[in-house]
Amino acid sequence: MDRGILRIQPLATTHDRLGFSCGVPALDRYLREQAGQDARRRVAAPFVATTDGVRVIGFYTLSATSIELSDIPPAQARKLPRYPRLPATLLGRLATDLSVRGTGLGRVLLVDAITRAVRSEIASFTMVLDAKDESAASFCAREGFIRLPGTPIRFVRRMDDLAAVVGAP
Ligand SMILES: CC(C)(COP(=O)(O)OP(=O)(O)OC[C@H]1O[C@@H](n2cnc3c(N)ncnc32)[C@H](O)[C@@H]1OP(=O)(O)O)[C@@H](O)C(=O)NCCC(=O)NCCS
DSSP: OOSSOOEEEEOOTTSBOTTOOOSOHHHHHIIIIIHHHHHHTTSOEEEEEESSSSBOOEEEEEEEEEEEGGGSOGGGOTTOOOOSEEEEEEEEEEEEOGGGTTSSHHHHHHHHHHHHHHHOSSOOSEEEEEESSHHHHHHHHHTTOEEOSSSSEEEEEEHHHHHHHTTOO
């Protein structure tokens, strides 16, 4: 990573996405071709990391979703009302450029996403994280998310737990 100031901001037209490569072509393509449209249509909120304000070196997306009560692991479902579905926040995509891989940016992006999610005034019971493959899955597990059985490879972690992680009330 170069020594500029790391900024994580909503994706804007001034951000250069063309050179971004995380090793997963579908994610690179998403950032190049789809993320801007998703933002304009309010389907997902993409956030990008830069050190020069321009070249994207990492990104993630947040959107509202819901999760079935029966999908929540018993240990995380204590004292919940019997609503059939619960509000959740989807961290749909998370990727760092290969040039900065392993430098801590993945975790920084994850903490930034958690911070934005717990700050929201709209209730969300849990964060949902979809992993692309087993390698991404081990990243999610290391970060304290609980894997749900079945496919896609999906992880969850309660928002009150995440709030404590980032020191939010
Ligand atoms: C997953 C990803 C975002 C991690 O980004 P990163 O910048 O390498 O992550 P960090 O440098 O912040 O690493 C954070 C911790 O996770 C670990 N980690 C990172 N990638 C890992 C992987 N694939 N498997 C296991 N552990 C991993 C790191 O070793 C580090 O742990 P440590 O602090 O104990 O050493 C990145 O590998 C990526 O973009 N992958 C391709 C896209 C993808 O699969 N996205 C889905 C993610 S859910």
